[in-house]
């Protein structure tokens with residue numbers, strides 16, 4: 001065969017899409033749900049736990065998810081049962097993917113959901129009497145504020161550092177001190193006391209704009225690193241949920257690196273395509289995105305505690 005014909009043949013092969021994965025039929029505008037369901041399906045430990053679940057316990061969503069995962073392994077799948085279980089009555093009403101991500105995890109058995117679960121410790125210290133207060137809370141998602149990023153590129157690394165930065169509260173934000181029996185200035189410190197196996201970050205693109213007195217969507221570019229270091233753990237990005245469009249109308253898709261093939265795929269409702277130009281080609285340690293909304297990082301290693 002001559003060179004041109006080889007090229008034509010190669011091009012045809014490249015355009016011939018046989019995906020290793022299957023899509024989800026959207027009965028309306030449920031892309032917010034489909035994108036997070038695909039993330040759950042493509043998370044190895046979560047899929048494993050759901051597939052092992054054998055009880056017909058109706059208190060959790062596990063059996064409904066297992067049926068969906070079984071379907072997804074074979075063909076294009078439907079989400080009617082999940083929609084019903086979640087109590088979604090209007091499939092044409094748009095919702096927030098992050099909200100449904102948390103909703104599903106709250107309904108899942110603790111054994112399966114624990115891979116996404118982390119714990120934070122919040123420490124407050126009264127500036128006057130120095131009394132410390134400590135409380136812990138668990139989380140599925142860490143929300144990162146993006147308010148100051150109207151024009152410049154938002155750095156996810158710096159955003160995450162800011163989340164854990166010591167903060168001083170004073171003026172209108174004073175905290176009530178039990179010992180002083182009045183509102184005082186205070187130091188607030190937030191620390192991750194339990195690193196989740198899967199760390200999910202939310203870029204707060206939907207935010208209230210005090211200048212315009214309304215909710216807006218921030219379209220700013222985000223610098224997404226492939227690897228994150230938190231406390232003594234290293235995390236590797238394996239999934240992104242994108243939001244396209246604006247507040248009143250938009251579309252969610254998911255971009256996920258398969259633990260089975262090592263390739264990136266783009267999940268867009270009923271279609272799944274292999275990503276031809278992955279975000280992180282060799283040598284790239286970060287990527288820019290204007291649509292990334294949720295980011296999932298998998299813990300790859302734990303370093304020995306630094307002193």
Ligand SMILES: [Zn+2]
Nearest residue numbers: 126129177180
């Ligand atoms: Zn005090």
